[in-house]
Amino acid sequence: MSKQFLKCLALVVSLLIPLFLGEGLLTGATPQEPLSPQEKRGKQIYTQGTSASGKEILAYLGESSLEVPGSAMPCANCHGLDGEGKPEGGVIPSNLTWDALTKPYGVTHPGGRKHPPYTERGLELAITRGVDPAGNKIAGVMPRYQMSGADLADLIAYLKRLGKDRDPGISENKIVIGTVLPSKGSLAEMGQAVKAVTTAYFDEVNSQGGIYNRRFEFRFVETGDTPAETRGRVERFLQDEQVFAMTGAFTSGADKELAALMEQREVPLIGPLTLYPQIGFPLNRQVFYLFSGSDGQARALVSFAAGKQPGKTSDIAIVSPQGEQHTSLIEAVKDQAKKVGRNAVETYSYANVSPDVAGIVPKIQQTGRDTILFLGTGDAALAFMKEAERLHWSPTLYLLSSSAGREVFDAPPSFNHKIFISFPGSPADQTAEGIKEFRALAEKYKLPAQHRVAQLSAYSAAKILVEGLKRAGKDVSREKLIAALEGFNRFETGLTPAITYGPNRRIGATGAYVISIDLEKKQFVPASDWININ
Numbered sequence: 001m002s003k004q005f006l007k008c009l010a011l012v013v014s015l016l017i018p019l020f021l022g023e024g025l026l027t028g029a030t031p032q033e034p035l036s037p038q039e040k041r042g043k044q045i046y047t048q049g050t051s052a053s054g055k056e057i058l059a060y061l062g063e064s065s066l067e068v069p070g071s072a073m074p075c076a077n078c079h080g081l082d083g084e085g086k087p088e089g090g091v092i093p094s095n096l097t098w099d100a101l102t103k104p105y106g107v108t109h110p111g112g113r114k115h116p117p118y119t120e121r122g123l124e125l126a127i128t129r130g131v132d133p134a135g136n137k138i139a140g141v142m143p144r145y146q147m148s149g150a151d152l153a154d155l156i157a158y159l160k161r162l163g164k165d166r167d168p169g170i171s172e173n174k175i176v177i178g179t180v181l182p183s184k185g186s187l188a189e190m191g192q193a194v195k196a197v198t199t200a201y202f203d204e205v206n207s208q209g210g211i212y213n214r215r216f217e218f219r220f221v222e223t224g225d226t227p228a229e230t231r232g233r234v235e236r237f238l239q240d241e242q243v244f245a246m247t248g249a250f251t252s253g254a255d256k257e258l259a260a261l262m263e264q265r266e267v268p269l270i271g272p273l274t275l276y277p278q279i280g281f282p283l284n285r286q287v288f289y290l291f292s293g294s295d296g297q298a299r300a301l302v303s304f305a306a307g308k309q310p311g312k313t314s315d316i317a318i319v320s321p322q323g324e325q326h327t328s329l330i331e332a333v334k335d336q337a338k339k340v341g342r343n344a345v346e347t348y349s350y351a352n353v354s355p356d357v358a359g360i361v362p363k364i365q366q367t368g369r370d371t372i373l374f375l376g377t378g379d380a381a382l383a384f385m386k387e388a389e390r391l392h393w394s395p396t397l398y399l400l401s402s403s404a405g406r407e408v409f410d411a412p413p414s415f416n417h418k419i420f421i422s423f424p425g426s427p428a429d430q431t432a433e434g435i436k437e438f439r440a441l442a443e444k445y446k447l448p449a450q451h452r453v454a455q456l457s458a459y460s461a462a463k464i465l466v467e468g469l470k471r472a473g474k475d476v477s478r479e480k481l482i483a484a485l486e487g488f489n490r491f492e493t494g495l496t497p498a499i500t501y502g503p504n505r506r507i508g509a510t511g512a513y514v515i516s517i518d519l520e521k522k523q524f525v526p527a528s529d530w531i532n533i534n
Contacts, residue, residue, distance in 0.1 A: 035158075035161065035165065036157070038153070038154050038157045038158075039154075039157050039158045039161050039165075040052075040158075040266075041053075041151075041154040041158075042154035042155045042156070042157045042158025042159070043158045043165070045057065045070075045074075045075075045147070045151055045154060045155045045158070046074065046075045046076055046155060046158055046159070046162070047074055047075075047076045047081065047479055048071060048074050049069070049070035049071040049072065049073060049074035049075075050070060050071050051147065051148070051151045052154075053148070053150070053151065055147070055148050055151060056069075056070075056147075057069070057070030057071075057145060057146070057147045057151065058070055058145065058146040058147075059072065059073040059143035059144070059145050059146075060143060060144045060145075060146070061073070061140075061143050062140050063140065065144075068143075070145060070147070073143045075096070075155075076479075078091070078093040078141075078142075079093045079094070079095075079096045080093075081477055081479050081480055082097075082162070082163055082475070082477075083095065083096040083097045083100075083159070083162035083163045084096075084097060084100075084163065091139075091141050092109075094107075094109070096159060096162055097162050097163035097164075098159060098160045098161075098162065098163070099163070101117065101118040101123070101159070102117045102118055102119075103117055104117060105117075113132070113136050114134065115132040115133045115134035115136060116133045116134060117133070118132075118133055119133070120156055123156050123159065124152055124156070126138060127144070127145050127152065127155070128144060128145060128146065128147075128152070129144060130142060130144045166477075167244060167477050167478045168242040168243070168244060169241075169242045169243050169244030169245070170214070170244045170476065170477075171214075172213075172214070173213065173214055173215065174214055174215050174216075174217055175210075175211070175214045175215075175216055175217070175244050175469070175476075176216075176217045176219065176241060176242055176243050176244050177202065177216055177217070177218050177219070177243070177244065177245055177246070177247055177462075177465070178218075178219050178220060178221065178237060178238070178241060178243035178245075178246050178247075178249075179194075179195075179198060179218075179219075179220045179221075179246055179247055179248050179249045179250075180220065180221050180222070180223055180230065180233070180234050180237070180246070180249045180250060180251070180258070181194055181195055181220055181221075181222065181223065181249070181250050182222070182223045182250055183222040183223070184222075187250070189448075189450060189451065190450075190451045190454050191223075191250065192448070193447070193448045193450055193451040193454060193455050194248055194250070194273070194451070194454050194455060194458045195220055196445070196447050196448060196455075197441075197442075197447055197455040197458055197459050198218060198247065198248050198458050198459070198462050199218055199445075200441055200442075200444070200445035200447060201441065201459055201462045201463070202216040202218045202462065203445070204441060204444075204445075205466060211466065211469050211470060212473075212474040212476075219237075219241050219243065221233050221234055221237035223250060223253075223254070224254075227253060227254035227256075227257045228257065230253075230254040230257065230258065231254060231257040231258060231260075231261055234258060234261060235261055235265070238261075238265055238267060243267065244267075244478065245267060245268040245269070245270065245465060245478065245481065246262070246267060246268070246269040246270070246272075247269070247270045247271055247458075247461045247462050247465045248270075248271050248272070248273060248457070248458035248461040248462060249269060249272045249273065250272070250273045250274075251269075251272040251273065251274045252273060252274045252275060252276070255272075255274050255276045255277075255278055256278060258272070259278040259284050259286075259287050260284075262284070262286040262287055263284050263285070263286050263287075266286060266478060267286060267478070268286050268287075268288070268478055268481050268482055268485075269286055269287045269288070270288045270461050270462075270464055270465045270468070270485070271288065271289070271290045271457060271458065271460065271461020271462075271464060271465075272287065272289065272461075273454060273457060273458070274289075274293065275293045275294045275402050276293050276294065276295075276325070277289040277292070277293045277296075277506070277507060279506055279507060283504060283506065284506070285482060285506075286482070287506060288464070288485055288501055288506055288508065289506055289507045289508065290424075290457060290460060290461060290464075290496060290499065290507075290508050290509065291424035291425065291457075291496075291497075291507070291508070291509050292424055292507055292509065292510055292511060292512060292533065294329055294375075294400055294402060295328065295329050295332035295333075296332075296424075296507065296510060296511065296512065296533055297400050297401065297402075297422035297423075297424060297512045298329060298332055298333050298336070298373065298375070298400060298422070299332055299333070299335075299336040299533045300422050300511050300512035300513075300514065300531040300533055301373060301398040301400075301420065301422050301512075301514065302316070302333055302336040302337050302340060302342070302373070303336065303340055303531055303533065304398075304420065304422075304514045304527070304528055304531055305342075305371050305373075305396070305398060305420075306340035306341065306342060308396075315342070315368075315369050315370060315371045316333075316337055316342050316345045316346075316369065316371045316372075316373060317345075317346050317347075317348060317364045317367070317369040317371065317372050317373070318330055318333055318345060318346070318347040318348065318373050318375065319348050319349075319350070319357065319360060319364075319372060319373070319374045319375065319376060319384065320347060320348070320349050320350075320375040320376065321349065321350060321351075321375070321376050321377075321380070322349045322350065322351055326375055329375060330347055330375075333345065333373060336533070346364075346367065346369065348360045348363065348364060350376070350380070357376070357380050357381075357383050357384045357387070358383060358384070358387040360384070361384060361387040361388050361391060361393070362391060364395075365388070365391060365393050365395075369395070370395040370396060371395065371396050371398070372384075372395050372396065372397050372398065373398045374397055374398065374399050374403070375400065375403070376403060377403050378399070378403055378404050378405040378406075378407045378408055379407055381397065381399055381403065381404070381408065382407050382408065382410060382411060384397075385397065385411050385412055385415050386412060388412075389412040389414050389415075394412075394414040394415055394418060395418070396418045396419075396420070397415065397418060397419050397420070398420050398421075398422075399419065399420070399421045399422075400421070400422055401421055401422055401423045401424065404421045408421075408517060409517065409519065409522045411517070411519055413519060413520075415519065416517075416518065416519040416520060417516050417517070417518065417519075417525075418516075419516060419517045419519075420514050420515070420516050420527055421514070421515055421516075421517070421524075422512040422513070422514055423512060423513045423514075423515060424497075424509065424512050424513075425495075425496055425497060425509075425513070426497075426513045426526070426530075428513075428526075429495065429496055429497050430494065430495050431492070431494045431495075433494055434492075434493065434494020434495045435494070435495070437494060438456070438459060438494075438495060441459075456495050456496075457496075459495065460493040460495050460496045463493050464485070464488070464491065464493065464499060464508070467488075467491065468481050468484045468485045468488075469481060469484075471484035471487065472484040485501050486501050486502055486503050487501075488500055488501045488508070491508075496508075496509060497509035497511075497530060505534075510532060510533055510534040511530055511531045511532040511533045511534070512530075512531055512533075513526070513528060513529070513530060513531070514527045514528040514531065515527050515528075
């Protein structure tokens, strides 16, 4: 053989190796072009029955033309996410994949109805008027839809990709799961602990055969120094590693950026570690949180305070550091206060730099308010209580778990049993089986003893993801995973409150427990059962 031939052969082999051994034919995960903006809009119409433009989509059923919202009858309900349709109750939905719709010799349906291949115009008539290309009426169970011309064009554009729209990171024998964690600074140790427990959990599932004969490949990326840098790193990570879904990601500090990225790339994210869930309108379908964030915990405290003093209507004072991140938290407190009949809520702010909370104390004391919702750090709360005692005043203080460290046990004696703290979980949620299972994992894989709260959250998130994949079935997709998670109703992880999701709910456990502090014994004391704020 000539040297030139060998060089050509080497080049061909070098090009084929990634194809067969990477994301190619052997894995069944050949990379594909991402959906265009128009196809993404069409996919939303197909799977959800809603328009990205916000314009109304209506469906009309039967001879009586019963009108229902398109969201109640999305195409995917009958034709499936793959477009091939699954017979149910004697009804055989048509195959909507483009190859099936445009067969050159036409289509003959099980009932005998025949028609030529569809064109774009033919599809428009089928969707809006319920007739096929031969002018035959389509079965009455098929709704007729009313939507804008732009939405109709988007839907047809997506139908051309239907059946070929494969999600990245999944093949016949593997599924790629990712996360983002801090690897330097004060949070590095926590990041390593979360990485260790999540890796151990997926290794354990793999040792038992995986899910539907698919083994998990767990990969992670480091957070950046800024929210923008973190988003950029995660975006490249999703593309380079072809990640199917994310779990237990550390999003704190880049919550808005990463939630928006998950929505843009349509990547499910289960159980991000954060105090600020992004649950505004419109709903971000991709992100599923385990617990209420700071705003949910604050709402639980307000409800608890109202229950302790049911006759009072205007006694709450909010003490908060200055800063934009506390604005939404304050609004949540005021909103919850109105719901429980506490309309007159006053806010007192102090500077983050060289905080002077002592100067706020006499101002609040003079108003007669004795219910203080303190949103600052534990050190600032301790300074507040010491100044209050100096003035012979001991109001009831309410704190979030994120700001209540060991320093609260150094509070003045006059605050004994007058400090209340919200927590998103409690040892009462931990079942004997759940504890046994986690301890066995910790011992087998030599998990770190530190940061157990973060470990338990990440472990529970991974467990929820795996359960969602089981329910989604062997023919899983991101959309099927989301639908499966939306069906969770009081799912028991064994280590957290029962988890419930739904089409309009993305926080699994909406509420908190409240505990008080026994300063003499230096210990926490349960003060409430679960306070549901849903």
